[in-house]
Amino acid sequence: MLKIIIWREFLAHIFTLRFLLGLIICTALVSLNTWVLVRSYTHRLGDYRRAVDANASEVRNILTYSQLSNSHSPRAEKKPPLLSILNEGLEGRLGNSVKVSHVLVPVHASRHGSDNPYLVVFPRTDLTFVFQIVISLLAFLISYDVIAGERQSGTLALVMSNAVPRGKLLFGKYLGGMLSLAIPLVFSLLAALLFIIMSPYVVISASDWARIGIFCLISLIYMSVFYTLGMLFSTWAGRATTALILTMFVWALFVLIFPRACAFAVSKLMPIRSESQLSFESYSRLLFSKRGDPSRHPLHELSQKFERELEEFKQKRNFKLLFNGSMSSYSLMGHEYVGSLVGAPNRLPTFHEILKFQEELNIQYADEVDRLRTEFLIRNPIRQAKLTQQISSFSPASVYWYATAVLTETDLESHLRFLDEVRNYRNELIRYLRDQKAFDSEAWYNPKAFKKIDAGDIPLFREHPESLLTILSRISIYVGLLVLLNLVFFLLTCMLFLRSDVS
DSSP states (O other): OOOHHHHHHHHHTTTTHHHHHHHHHHHHHHHHHHHHHHHHHHHHHHHHHHHHHHHHHHHOSSSGGGGGGGGOOOEEEEEEEEEGGTTTTTTTTTEEHHHHHHBBBOOBBOOOOOOGGGGSSSSOOOHHHHHIIIIIIHHHHTTTTTTHHHHHHHHHHHHHTOOHHHHHHHHHHHHHHHHHHHHHHHHHHHHHHHHHOOOTTTTOHHHHHHHHHHHHHHHHHHHHHHHHHHHOOOSSSSHHHHHHHHHHHHIIIIIIHHHHHHHHHHHHOOOOOOOGGHHHHHHHHHHOOSSSSSSSSSSSHHHHHHHHHHHHHHHTOOOOEEEEETTTOEEEEEEBBSBBSSSOGGGGGHHHHHHHHHHHHHHHHHHHHHHHHHHHHHHHHHHHHHHHHHHHHHHHHHHHHHHHHHHHTTHHHHHHHHHHHHHHHHHHHHHHHHTOOOOGGGGTOOOOTTTEEEGGGOOOOOOOOOHHHHHHHHHHHHHHHHHHHHHHHHHHHHHHHHHOOOO
């Protein structure tokens, strides 16, 4: 009996005009946008590879160790995730290239490469956005009359006259409806995979295939939320038109209005000040523009402390070191140094000692600035983003977006993880400079001395992808929420259906 109910419900859905239009629209949107996204990914991948090669060449051709902290600073490049085709997430909004130096802890990333600016007129939509809108709407359009429509036509009373258990009938209708909805979802996803596989620059690993399968499963669970909710309205409403009005209102609220309203409300209720107040650039402008009071800048106290400690160290060693604007020009005991030491050679060890103290102090200063900026980010933009995420999780569409963003490594946590890896790389670079005794050697500033040093062992940034197990543990909360919504809506539907009049 259950198979008959499922098959009957399945056939009743797939031969409707709304199902056919939904299949065509979903497949067309997914195919078109996948083609655009694959091309975009190919360009970004090319930009990434060129940036990595240029960075390696830049680092290998340094003339002094000091260039690693200024003109030839190494960069950490973030590889574009392949599955950003499924959900671009924050990949297009946050940076992917970070300048690394022992004198600065990275907290932000810039962007390497660029997309075609003319395509901004035609914004891209990824697969998650298409499924988020089209699949949820199609689920509502199919389910709104699954009970109310048959009740109005008298079909439901005829079916119930055959002594069919109500629970079995409802479950059969659910399985039949989900089976029909799986066709546009799977068909459009297969069309997207065809475009991805056809690209000669795309290599799908075993982990990627596993995540694509999980993406399909999460999409089915998300679609099921709207189908069960549509069944609930169809059971509760007396007429199919009433159920349709309710479903359209709830769809617009959950999918279109609520997620955007959450972001707007949080940004207004928790405004944040500009992070540029904690940047070296803003402090330098105050110092040299003679506009404003530098002493009111958050970095002023740290800067003054740095200058005092360095000056005290010099005075203890009865040494005056004048910095003339570049690491290749110093004044040592009244004698100018350019490339080689002139005069006062007996003071060279003290000179190196001061250089080492200065660079170690720079590291401490950078760590302290990082503490201030990290504290700012946690209390302001990151807190704002996480609060928005928590509030908007009342919408199944938002939960679905967050789950797929984590799965494709395009969420906020993945970006913060990349910055943590960059910080670890900075520590690795500092350890290398210390092991080479670079801070207190002539190779720090003298190209002739550096030529004796092999630059081939300078570490370069290596990104380590997040394991599939870790990703699954992070998405479990979102998948759990979607499953819970399914259970709640289906149980409420059963309770109403068991008590309702079928005539």
